Structure formats: structure tokens, C-alpha cells
Amino acid sequence: MERIYQETAGKLKALSDPKRLKIVDMLSCGEMCACVILESFHITQPTLSHDMRVLLEAGLVRDRREGKNTYYSLNREALDALRAVLGQMFQDKPDCICRLAEQACREGKEGEQGHDRST
Amino acid sequence: MERIYQETAGKLKALSDPKRLKIVDMLSCGEMCACVILESFHITQPTLSHDMRVLLEAGLVRDRREGKNTYYSLNREALDALRAVLGQMFQDKPDCICRLAEQACREGKEGEQGHDRST
DNA sequence: CAAACATATTGACAAACTTCTATTCGACCC
DNA sequence: GGGTCGAATAGAAGTTTGTCAATATGTTTG
Numbered sequence: 494m495e496r497i498y499q500e501t502a503g504k505l506k507a508l509s510d511p512k513r514l515k516i517v518d519m520l521s522c523g524e525m526c527a528c529v530i531l532e533s534f535h536i537t538q539p540t541l542s543h544d545m546r547v548l549l550e551a552g553l554v555r556d557r558r559e560g561k562n563t564y565y566s567l568n569r570e571a572l573d574a575l576r577a578v579l580g581q582m583f584q585d586k587p588d589c590i591c592r593l594a595e596q597a598c599r600e601g602k603e604g605e606q607g608h609d610r611s612t
Numbered sequence: 613m614e615r616i617y618q619e620t621a622g623k624l625k626a627l628s629d630p631k632r633l634k635i636v637d638m639l640s641c642g643e644m645c646a647c648v649i650l651e652s653f654h655i656t657q658p659t660l661s662h663d664m665r666v667l668l669e670a671g672l673v674r675d676r677r678e679g680k681n682t683y684y685s686l687n688r689e690a691l692d693a694l695r696a697v698l699g700q701m702f703q704d705k706p707d708c709i710c711r712l713a714e715q716a717c718r719e720g721k722e723g724e725q726g727h728d729r730s731t
Numbered sequence: 732c733a734a735a736c737a738t739a740t741t742g743a744c745a746a747a748c749t750t751c752t753a754t755t756c757g758a759c760c761c
Numbered sequence: 762g763g764g765t766c767g768a769a770t771a772g773a774a775g776t777t778t779g780t781c782a783a784t785a786t787g788t789t790t791g
Contacts, residue, residue, distance in 0.1 A: 498630035498637070505633075509625035510779085511617035514701065518617070522704040528737065540780055542739055547778095561737045561788050572702045576695060582633065583691040588697040629749085647767065659750055661769055666748095680758055680767045 503608035504575050510535035520554060535605050623694050626670035632663050639673065643685035
């Protein structure tokens with residue numbers, strides 16, 4: 494139940510950098526060589542390599558070696574799934590976590606024991 | 613042009629924490645008192661206060677004082693807008709930034725000058 | 732094989748983030 | 762007014778992140 498927050502937060506963290514967001518945008522219409530991506534930024538090659546690794550480890554992009562070059566592309570399923578999860582979290586819904594919390598709170602006011610204090 | 617990455621990344625960063633993501637989920641069906649939110653976590657009150665401020669400053673939630681209590685609620689427009697921006701960035705589109713980059717790259721191969729090296 | 736090239740890895744350092752304790756602020760109640 | 766309660770702020774410690782220079786790895790080419 495809590496794992497979804499952990500995983501989703503991890504993916505959002507990978508995207509929470511203007512550079513990486515722009516990279517995703519650049520990849521959105523097809524795969525691209527690292528060297529081309531690099532030319533769009535004022536960063537060194539190791540920095541780009543690090544950023545690509547962050548996106549890879551979050552599962553948001555894929556890589557493909559071809560000779561000397563590395564080509565990156567979006568993992569569209571993962572990105573769409575991420576957006577779907579966010580939609581779920583932002584929207585009202587009958588089994589919302591908040592109702593459980595409110596219920597626990599009411600029970601707490603009466604009995605004062607056993608809240609679900611999971612992180 | 614680059615500002616959208618900066619702003620979007622900032623909002624994603626606010627959401628890139630499991631706690632804050634869970635808080636947004638909790639608020640998704642209505643406003644909630646800080647004291648109730650606090651009961652759902654193993655954190656101190658100042659920590660929650662800090663997290664709520666992060667969400668507030670990102671423009672993702674609103675606050676309302678009522679006597680001693682503070683009630684928080686989602687800024688649904690901002691959250692929906694965020695999701696829409698992500699949709700744009702994840703999807704293919706004819707005026708995609710990647711095409712501009714590729715074009716700049718091709719021109720560079722021929723003339724070797726004047727790339728758009730904006731961050 | 733040696734040189735050149737595209738990436739990845741390592742190590743270092745500063746900036747930013749997370750979380751806590753202690754304290755302050757504001758509102759309510761006797 | 763003094764005490765209490767909920768929340769915000771300040772300050773500090775520990776952790777993580779972003780970035781670079783230097784170096785290593787792997788691939789192609791002469």
C-alpha cells in the first residue's frame with residue numbers, strides 16, 4: 494500500500510530536474526544518440542551520462558548500444574503508467590486513503606488506540 | 613521555452629517524496645486538518661509543517677486557517693495542469709523539441725556553428 | 732596493435748534536502 | 762492575564778544530489 498508512494502516518488506524524483514525533463518521531451522518522438530543530446534546542454538559528458546543513468550534506473554528510458562554510440566529512447570509504457578498513477582492520486586475516489594484516515598481518526602477520538610501510523 | 617522545464621521540475625520535486633505524495637492522495641477527496649494528516653505519519657509536527665510548505669510553495673495545495681487549526685486542500689487545477697504538461701512532454705508531436713535538436717545537429721555537421729546550447 | 736572516439740566510472744566538493752529539537756506565534760479558555 | 766493547544770520558524774546534523782576533472786572501458790579504424 495505504501496510501496497506505490499515510494500516507487501512513484503522515485504520516478505518523479507528522476508524527472509524533477511529541468512535537464513532530465515528536457516531530455517525526456519527530446520526523446521518523445523524517437524530515439525536519440527547521447528552525443529546529440531549532449532549538444533543541447535551546457536554540461537559535460539559525465540554529467541549527461543549520470544543523468545541518463547538516473548532516468549534508466551527509474552525505468553523511464555531505455556538504452557541501446559550500437560558500436561561506439563549509445564541510443565536512448567522513452568519507455569512509453571512506464572511514463573503512461575506514471576501519469577495514470579498520478580491521475581488516481583489526484584482524483585477523488587470512494588476508497589480514498591483519506592477516508593480511511595478520517596475513520597481511523599474518528600475511532601481514535603472515541604477509543605484512542607491503534608492508529609495506522611505507517612509511514 | 614526553457615522555463616516550462618524549470619517550473620515543471622519544481623512541481624515534480626515537490627511530489628518526489630513518498631510522504632508528500634501520500635498527503636496529496638489523502639487530500640484528493642477533500643480538505644483535511646493538519647493534525648489529522650500528522651496522525652498518519654511517523655514524523656514530528658515541524659517536519660509535516662515543512663512538507664506542507666513545500667507543497668504550498670509549489671502551488672499544488674492551498675491552506676486555510678480556522679482558529680487554531682490549519683486545513684489543507686488540493687489545488688486541482690494546478691495538478692491537472694501538471695499532468696497535462698507531462699502528457700505533452702511524453703507524447704510525440706510534430707513540433708517536438710527533438711526535431712529542432714536534430715536539425716541543429718545536421719546544420720552543425722555541415723557548418724559547425726551556432727548550436728542552441730541553452731540549458 | 733595503436734590511435735581516436737563515444738561513453739561510463741571514480742572521486743571530490745558544494746549546494747540542496749530531510750529531519751530533528753527547541754522555541755515562538757496566535758488563538759482559545761478559565 | 763496565564764495556561765494550553767495547534768502550527769510555524771530557527772538552527773543544526775546528517776544525507777543526498779549535481780557537477781566537474783580525471784580516468785577507465787569498449788569500439789572502430791588505419
